[in-house]
Amino acid sequence: MASATMKRVCVIGAGVMGAAIAAQVANAGVRVLLLDILPKDEGADRSGVARAAIARMLKTDPAPFMSPAAAKLVEAGNIEDDLGRVVECDWVIEAIVERLDAKQALYRRLDAVRRPGTAISSNTSTIPLAQLIEGLPEALRRDFMITHFFNPPRYMRLLEIVASPHTDADLVERIAQFSDHRLGKTVVRAKDTPGFIANRIGTFWLQHGVNAAVDLGLTVEEADAVMGRPFGIPKTGVFGLLDLVGLDLMPHINASMKASLPADDAFLAALRESPLLSRMIADGYTGRKGRGGFYRINKTAGRVKESIGLVTGDYGASSKATVPTELSRSPKALIASTDKLGRYAWTVMGATLAYAASLVPAIADDIVAVDAAMRLGFNWKQGPFELLDALGPKAVAARLEQDGQKVPALLRQAGEGTFYRVVDGETQFLGTDGAYRAVPREPGVLLLADIKRTREPELRNGSAALWDIGDGIACFEFSSKMNAIDEPILKLLEKSLDVVKQRFRALVIYSDATNFSAGANLGLALFACNIAAWGEIEKLVSTGQRTLKAMKYAPFPVVAATAGLALGGGCEVTLHADAVQAHAESYIGLVECGVGLVPGWGGCGEMLQRWRDAPGAPHGPMPAPGKVFETVSVATVSKSAAEAKSLRFLRETDGITMNRDRLLFDARTRALALAEDYTPPKPPEFRLPGAGGRLAMSLAAQGYHRQGIASAHDLVVADGLAEVLTGGNADYVDTVTEKDLLALERKAFMRLIRTGPTLDRIQHTLETGKPLRN
Incomplete structure (x- = not known):
């Protein structure tokens, strides 16, 4: 299905989430009506609550808006004077207080003024869909769903959509397509269960992380070192993440889970009263938004970073904790370790992975949805079932049995095999029926990782590779750390230009990595300076100039597909391309002066x-x-692809792709179009x-x-x-x-x-x- 169009969207609720959702819709170039209640003061601006939210977002860092032009697409209003304007809107998103009575009262008012077929959705993550629509008119139930955005909506790619048996399937698909193509979301279909997918598993993981740290006598630094990079999880780990989202949020989530989960759910067994957490919240230590949390900056001591003792409850100077290198690089070795770090790793991850396996198909139809939700909702590099494959499903099942824990049926079903496998270049996943199926890809999604499973590169060295991505288009991939540009990259690019000239129609420069390129390899440059190898440095400068000009004047078009950082030399690569297809979150700049x-x-x-x-x-x-x-x-770096156009790092004619997974396909399409009757500049x-x-x-x-x-x-x-x-x-x-x-x-x-x-x-x-x- 082609990308659905929306002329106007209404967001009701101008709090942190509602306002930021409105901003992301505006980032997609769609007009937004942002409504909230009347201000308490009589005589005040009747739409002042929503107007203040827009003004606040213009000062927020990281910015909810991708450009000032996007902010102008959001119009402030209030639900008393402007609710009738919902008739102008194709989708209404409710993001008000988490109270069932207030939400249902609003839905009834909306039903009286909306056009039939207008989508109505709630951003709730705590109230079941069945309760939200109970007693509502059939026509409204048909157009109703949950669209659960993750905070902050601009930067978090996950969108969980929950539909009821009453919901119009075509309308759900329309919202999903718009969210995918225009809002840049990876849409995961979740079932109407408590916490849906990501929060259900993620909060279980956090609860176990806290419990096990106390039980095993770890410091918060030790716990975060284990629950971070060794498992491909952000370095915030457990306690750093709690500080980030807010400690005061956890009691509300836990209470919601306790009220809605069945009595035999493993989540409830992990719930504990925490006098330390209660005291911290009461004293204003709610995390980064408060006076601090498990970590804090002691300004009276000269901005010293401190952490709290989980047993004593006292703050002391934070000391960096590390996991031994041989364990940090191997999750399998880490959970096998018998020291307290290894026991902590197994206690937390063993329970979490078993819990995830026990929830399919209750929370989602397949493991692919669960893995996507955890990768994108909690920024894990691998989802639970991908991690199980890394650890060995059979070994995890045996360890659970050894500990006297229940082995989920799906984990037993994997047996000697794995949850994912590659057959004839096709990635397949294990279904709940025991059969393997191809991992689905939406039309217009092209991942270099998929291509690399089906063929060998045309050229390769330790820092880069050249791939055939089909339709006569080649792809040059950086693969160094942070995609920093070094001499091997430049040499392979020179060779690649000759290969493309002989055998291909056009070239795309792209990487599946988070960043396009952080610039030239400064470490190598500094080493050369320290040994006074000035001739080698000048040679590298000359080589870069020669290579990029050869690319610019090649007899075929070159398209740079940027995402994340494109700094210094990485920016210069894009400047020499015939066109750029940029992911919306591209941060581009010539930063050498810095x-x-x-x-x-x-x-x-x-x-x-x-x-x-x-x-x-x-x-x-x-x-x-x-x-x-x-x-x-001043080493200016754009804060978005849209801003990069105003800074001339991108041309007005360069394209912007909202969904990261569609970037390579869009770049290939652009290259094909340029290849028709191409003439070098x-x-x-x-x-x-x-x-x-x-x-x-x-x-x-x-x-x-x-x-x-x-x-x-x-x-x-x-x-x-x-x-x-x-x-x-x-x-x-x-x-x-x-x-x-x-x-x-x-x-x-x-x-x-x-x-x-x-x-x-x-x-x-x-x-x-x-x-x-x-």
């Missing part, structure tokens, strides 16, 4: 060309260099302002320095950047070629990298991940 350098692989010239040739750009030698200087000198020529422009930029930088905004070394770096952007010794009457600009980049880059402050910046960034202001 480490005391200037862009060295042609980024300056590409940005000059974009600002000069932009529609409506002012004429003259200074506007384009001035804009580029303003952006690059012509090298640009520039008229740049020369010494006068450089002086103007220097004066601007000095002004920032006097204000304390720019450091002493910032002035040195800014001068190097200004020299490139203004054409060096050229005058406005001179023609500056692309080759001239590359030479200026190399000169400025090599001069700066030899300075002590720049080397200090590089080392500090590598050690801390943060910029050094020196």
Whole structure:
């Protein structure tokens, strides 16, 4: 089914979740009517509650809106004056207080004013769907469902949809398609059970994590070290995650579960009264939103990070805990370890994985939905059944039996096998009937991981590979850590250009990884500096310039498919592509000045060309260099793909894909379209302002320095950047070629990298991940 269209959506409830849901709908380019109650003060703005929510989101970090233009699509209103405008809307999302009586009263009011067939959904995660629709008119029940967004809605990809036997299946599909294509969600169909999928398993995991840490005498740091990276779980682990979501939320969730779960459910056996947690909440230690939580920053002691003792209840200096390397890299070895860390790992994960296996098909039809919900709802790298495969289903079942625990039927059913397998390049999953079926992919979803299971690469080295992704399109994949660009990547890209020229129609640059590329490999650069291998560094700069220009002028189109970070050299790759298909969450920027350098692989010239040739750009030698200087000198990074367009890191003609799983397919489609009658671009020529422009930029930088905004070394770096952007010794009457600009980049880059402050910046960034202001 094609992507469903929505002309207008109404969100009722302008609290944190409701407002953020409205923002994400607006990010999709759809108009939103955001309604809330009247303010308590008579004479106040009747739509002030919703209006204040919009204003608050414009100041929130991380930002709910992808651009200021999106914010303008949200219109504030109130449920007394504006509820009748629901007739204009195709979908109404309720996100009000979690009270059944209040929700049902609102639904009856909505039913009186909506158009027949308008979808009505609740964002609840605690009230069963059957209770929500009990006693409601049949027509309303037919159009009603639960759409459970995860917080924050812009960044969390999971959307759980729950339908009742009464719900119109076509309407559910319409909402699912819109949520997939336009809101960028991975839609998981959940059943009407307490907590649905992710919260049901996730809160069980958290409860066991807390219990076992107390029972086994672990510190919060030790518990989080075990329940984090070794299992592919975010480093927040258990206690860090509780601090993040809010400790005061857990009693409400647990109470809801206790009231709705059957008496024999394993979740109820894990529930305990916690005097420590009750005291923390009463004292305002509710996590990051409060005075702190299991961790806090003691400002009176000079911003010292502290953690609470689970037995004593007293705070003390937080000490970093680590899991031995040989155990951290192998979950199987970790749960087999007999020390307290190993016992903790097994106690928590053994119980959690067994619980997940016991819930299928009660909470979802298959294991694929459960794994997707945990990956996307709790940011696990692997879902419960993928983790079971990593540990060995038979071994886990045997360990459970050894401990006297019940082995779920589905786990027994896996027997000697696994929950997932690959047959003839097709990934299959074990169904509840014991038969294997293909893991479904929605039309328009293309994953490089699937392709890599069916064929060998055309080319490969330790940092990159070239793949045939079908339809005559090749895909160049970065595979280094953080996809940092090194010499092997550049060399393989050069070879790949020749292969594509001979055998393919176009090239896509893409990776399934979280980030497109964090930039050049600074660690290798610093090593070369430390041994004074200046010739090797200049060679790498020249190689990068030569390779990216060869890509730009290749006789076939190149499409860069960005997602996550595309910084420094990664940004320069995108700037040299014929087109970019960007995931909406692409954070793009030339950040070299932040480490005391200037862009060295042609980024300056590409940005000059974009600002000069932009529609409506002012004429003259200074506007384009001035804009580029303003952006690059302060290492500006876009906060979304939409913002990247306003910064000219992306062109107006570049595409934006909301759903990450659709990015490669969209990029391949774009490449195919460009391949028809493709002609490479012509090298640009520039008229740049020369010494006068450089002086103007220097004066601007000095002004920032006097204000304390720019450091002493910032002035040195800014001068190097200004020299490139203004054409060096050229005058406005001179023609500056692309080759001239590359030479200026190399000169400025090599001069700066030899300075002590720049080397200090590089080392500090590598050690801390943060910029050094020196």
